[in-house]
Amino acid sequence: AQSVTQPDIHITVSEGASLELRCNYSYGATPYLFWYVQSPGQGLQLLLKYFSGDTLVQGIKGFEAEFKRSQSSFNLRKPSVHWSDAAEYFCAVGAKENNDMRFGAGTRLTVKP
Amino acid sequence: ETGVTQSPTHLIKTRGQQVTLRCSSQSGHNTVSWYQQALGQGPQFIFQYYREEENGRGNFPPRFSGLQFPNYSSELNVNALELDDSALYLCASSLAGAGAVIGTQYFGPGTRLLVL
Numbered sequence: 689a690q691s692v693t694q695p696d697i698h699i700t701v702s703e704g705a706s707l708e709l710r711c712n713y714s715y716g717a718t719p720y721l722f723w724y725v726q727s728p729g730q731g732l733q734l735l736l737k738y739f740s741g742d743t744l745v746q747g748i749k750g751f752e753a754e755f756k757r758s759q760s761s762f763n764l765r766k767p768s769v770h771w772s773d774a775a776e777y778f779c780a781v782g783a784k785e786n787n788d789m790r791f792g793a794g795t796r797l798t799v800k801p
Numbered sequence: 802e803t804g805v806t807q808s809p810t811h812l813i814k815t816r817g818q819q820v821t822l823r824c825s826s827q828s829g830h831n832t833v834s835w836y837q838q839a840l841g842q843g844p845q846f847i848f849q850y851y852r853e854e855e856n857g858r859g860n861f862p863p864r865f866s867g868l869q870f871p872n873y874s875s876e877l878n879v880n881a882l883e884l885d886d887s888a889l890y891l892c893a894s895s896l897a898g899a900g901a902v903i904g905t906q907y908f909g910p911g912t913r914l915l916v917l
Contacts, residue, residue, distance in 0.1 A: 692843075722905070731805075731891055732844070732908040778843050788859055789834070789906065791843035 690715040690781045694792035701769050702800045709764040709795050711753075711779030720782040721762040723753055726794075727775045735777075738762065749773070774799045805894050805909035813915045814882050822877040822912045824892030832856070833875040834906060835867060836891040844891055850875055851897060887916045 691714045701707055713719055720739050724732040736747025743755040753764045762779060776796050782789040806825045814820050826833050832851045836844035846859035850869035864880040873894070879886055890913075893906035 724908070729913075731807075731910040732893075734905060734907065737905055780843075788846045788857060790846070791836075793843050 689788065690719060690783050690790050692779050692781050692790050692792040694777075694779055694795050696795045697793070698796045698798065700798040700800060703771050704768050707764075707766045707769045707773070707797070709777050709779075709797070711762045711764065711792060712760050713762060713779075713781045714760065715781055715783060717783070718757075721753075721755060722780040722782070722789075723747065723751070723762075723764050724778045724780060724791075725749075725775045726778065732778065735764070769797075769799055771799045771801065773797060805892060805907055807890075807892050807909040807912050809912060810910070811913045811915075813917065815917050816882055816884060818882050818916075819878065819880045820882060820914060822879075822890050822892075822914070824875045824877070824894075824909060826873045826875070826892075826894030827907050830894035830896050830907070831873055832895045832897045833869055833873065834893045834895070835875070835877045836893065837861070837886075838889040838891055838911070839885075840888070847877070882916045884916050887914060889913050 693712045695710050722737045723735040726732050735751050736745045738745050738755045745753050751766050776794045778794045779792045808823045834849040835847040838844040847861050848858040849856045853869045866878045869875045889911045891911045892909045895906045
């Protein structure tokens with residue numbers, strides 16, 4: 689079965705600085721990869737997804753992610769962070785062969801003024 | 802287009818009781834998945850319903866059961882509640898063809914369950 693690791697539990701960046709959140713997955717075939725964001729007490733909002741094709745994926749709110757098969761990674765990036773980006777970010781991996789979407793433990797982003 | 806809705810928003814139960822949580826899928830979606838998110842953790846897949854049948858299940862005991870209705874809305878039922886069942890329960894809907902889900906899942910706001 690597929691699995692996801694988010695190595696960073698908590699990241700703090702200054703407003704206006706760049707951001708990269710790491711995600712590593714384990715799956716034998718081509719995975720379906722997702723990044724979701726969750727504000728406190730809320731459900732999950734989809735930022736972007738990768739199914740196939742171009743390995744650099746653009747999402748909402750200025751986020752992008754790059755699928756690197758050789759590194760089994762799908763890191764999320766943003767060139768300039770806004771205070772409203774403070775939230776919990778989850779990477780998830782799905783597979784065509786099953787319906788079990790696996791989530792990482794999440795990375796909590798704090799934005800300093 | 803209406804999004805995914807869940808009810809109730811919050812619920813308090815005591816150990817041993819039973820609970821039913823409800824989810825209305827996004828219009829046009831035919832598949833509903835349920836997740837349990839304990840405090841400080843990522844969501845854990847409970848099960849999925851497609852065309853009113855269970856279409857995949859995670860590592861949860863049989864006291865977690867569900868239903869999907871002809872309008873694609875869904876219920877999650879948990880019997881014999883335990884303290885560890887306290888969590889945020891998330892419902893997600895998607896559009897899938899026959900077989901495995903390849904559609905993107907859209908999440909509702911969740912139901913926060915506290916078991917005392």
